[in-house]
Structure formats: C-alpha cells, structure tokens
Amino acid sequence: SARVIAIANQKGGVGKTTTAINLSAALALEGYRVLLVDADPQANATTGVGIPLQELSLHLYHCFISEVAPREVVRPTAVDGLDILPSHTDLVGVEVEFVDRAERERLLQRTLNTLRPHYHFIFIDCAPSLGILTINALVAAHSVLIPVQCEYFALEGLGKLLETIRLVRQSLNPDLVIEGLLPTMYDTRLLLSRQVLEELRYHFGDLVFQTVIHRNTRLAEAPSHGKPICLYDKHSRGARDYAAVAREFLARLAQY
C-alpha cells in the first residue's frame, strides 16, 4: 500500500509543483507506480503534466463531495506509471464551504484510502498556504517533503511550517514525519544561494537532502509544453537533479 508524501511550504514560488511533478515522474521512470495529487486550486501540477483545465469535468472537489469514486477521477499522464488526481479552480471554495463540517481535515485521507492499494507512492502538491487543503494533505500523509528556495524569505517561513507539522502530529496524525528539506533554485554563482544552503545544513543537518536542485531554465520551460522534465529535456541539469533526488529519496526510505 502506497507511502503518501505531502510536498508543502506556505512560502510561494519555492518549487513545490516543480518538485511534485518531476520527482513523481522520475520515480515512475524507475518502474514505480506513482500517483500525483494536485491539492492546489491553482491546478499547476494538473496543467504542468499536460491536462487542459477546460477539458476537465471530474477533479478532486468531486471526491470531497463524494459524488464520484476517486478511481473515476484519476487520469493517466504521458509518463508510463504516473497517474494524476487533478485539481481545479473550483477547489478554492473548500476553505469556506466545509468550515462547519465534522472531520473536514480528513476529506483527503478518506479519498486516498481507496487509492493507496494501487500505487507505491502518492505525492500531494500543496498550495502556498497553511489552510484547510494543506492541513488535509498533512493529515493524509506519512511524511512531508519541504522544498526550500535558496533565498532569504524562504528561510523565514520554515519555523511556522515546522510548528504546524508538530501541531498536526499532536492532534490529527501522530505518525507524520519530515521526509526532508530539499534545496531548490540553487545558483552556484550567487553568494546568497551558498549562504542559505549553509544555514539550512547548519540548522537542520541530515534532514536536508544531499541533492540540491540547481536553477535551470529548462525546468521553467517544461510546464508550458505540458511535460515533466524527463520528457521535455532528459539531458538537462534539471532532469539529472530530479533523477538524483529520486535515488536519494529511495535510499533515505531504506534507512527507516
């Protein structure tokens, strides 16, 4: 039954979606069956793997209001072994709509329970917020992978995120652990990048992945072609970095 990993950081634009798409795809290439869940109303992971929003009649919101079995909503992608549970801008209404509903933090957990037997890994792309959708992801997950852009504001928000993870562990999901902190958009030419990475390793030690994702424009180009980097440009720095993250992710799992 699948291990569920939330990819979360309330700081915006740090590489959550880019990591969700490309780590999932890299593991699928290694032969694992992977589900990518888009839990962000922006639906960037959905369009980033080539699914046009206008064509989408079924998505995560329909699972939450129990109108459809989750298996009906899941779709294949261009990568063999990688499926997606798509999002839609309609999801933005969940925050207010479910505020009075009992167990509103477990909507996603219930949705994924019926899907877990069919996959090795399930990755959840989160929105840049600590609202109800991200809480749902933290409740449904075994672990949290935290992309950290190698810039100042990204460091600042980590305290709040780690506190939220601790609170979720105390009250809603006692098994939740941190999968790791993944440095992203690292630019070897910039002192700022090196300083932030040093600070991360100093404060968080082995929680920080050895692999660093370098800034690479091919990663920013790939979504406009609706493809993960491994299909868009498999020889790029970005593709190599995410393949290395996939290998390190598997090696770290083996240590538990």
Place this chain on the structure above:
Amino acid sequence: SARVIAIANQKGGVGKTTTAINLSAALALEGYRVLLVDADPQANATTGVGIPLQELSLHLYHCFISEVAPREVVRPTAVDGLDILPSHTDLVGVEVEFVDRAERERLLQRTLNTLRPHYHFIFIDCAPSLGILTINALVAAHSVLIPVQCEYFALEGLGKLLETIRLVRQSLNPDLVIEGLLPTMYDTRLLLSRQVLEELRYHFGDLVFQTVIHRNTRLAEAPSHGKPICLYDKHSRGARDYAAVAREFLARLAQY
C-alpha cells in the same frame, strides 16, 4: 486623502513583497508620504523593512479585533516618509475566526479609513491566495497592481485573478480598477522571459507597465539586511528598475 493600491497575485513567489517594499520606498524617496500595509501572515514585508517579528507586540490583527487604534500600530521604517502597518503569523487565524462575522470583507477598509488622511499612497502586500485577507485588500483598495513573473505558471493564474477582481467590483467595491500588470524577474538572456512578456503585452496591451523589473540578485539579498533596495544598493539594476516603476506609476496616475 491617500490612494490605496493592493499588490496581489495568488501565484506564489512572483515578486509581490519585493514590489510592495521597493515601490513604496522609491515613492517615499520622491517626497511622498507612504504607508506599507502587510496583509500576509508570512509577514515578509514587515521583516523585509527591518522589523523583527519577535519584538512586535502590536500588528494588523489587533486592528481587526478593534483593540487598538490603527495609528498606534503603524511604525516608521529606515526610509524617511515610509511607515509600515506590520503583520504577524497570528493573522493566519483570521480566515476561520471571522467566517461568521458580518462585513468580514471590510475589516481592512475600516482600519485604513482612519489612516488615509495622513498619507499620499497606501500599498497593501497580499498573501499568495484569494482568501479573506486578499478580498479585504481588494475591497479597501482603489486599484490593484499585479506583479507577473515572466514564467509560464504565472500567466496561467491571471484569468482567475481578473475574475476575482471583477466579482469584487460587482458586489463589494464598484470603483476598483487595475493599476497595471508589472512584469517581474525578467531575464534578458532567456527566451521564456521574452515569450511571456510578448504574450502579456499581446493580451493586456497598455495595462502592462512599460517598465520591466529585471532579475537582479541584489533584490533578493536586500531583505536579509532589512532594507529596501534603495538603501541596500542604490546603484543596482533593481534600484533603478523600481525608481523607474515609481515614475511610471505617477505618470499613469496623472492620466486618469
């Protein structure tokens, strides 16, 4: 009485805070009295102008629960003529806490009404979401300035943002206009940057600022020193770009 401008885009990491801090500071340097309102629980604008969160006893949340007069919460910054109404991570509770409260969309408007007589301009830095705090900013504002990172995902979210602005204009704030779309993190060497800028100008014409903010690492370094770019490195590309935005912003105002 001040013109109020919301700086909003639900896409994360597109340069909202960087624009809020540096455009405010550039206008203060020109001799205008400017208030920067931090309406994001991440409080990046607050720390970016050098105010440590641990030292903060009064902030925007206290204005919302009417415990304190807004004038008591406003603080000066290192730039003459620029004040800040600080945020705090406690603000994240507003989303759920005020859900049943009547007129919950007008909390910020009421707070700013007592401050408007003291300034020429009030800029509101928004969180990467279309939740209640951003709605409050759109209700309190005369116009919305939309930073758009010159990358693919940033283009995608514009439709949803423009729709939200239209809905707010219809039901809550009939005078709300778009101040303009400001291209950010433009990298002259990248085809992607040029393509996105072309697309922006094609779809939105004169709504797009002529001035473009180039990618410039000095802009990313400045917040870790708690200074706007005009104090951190006034000769940098970033400082020149935001001075040019300030001039264009004033020239566009004169056209109304």
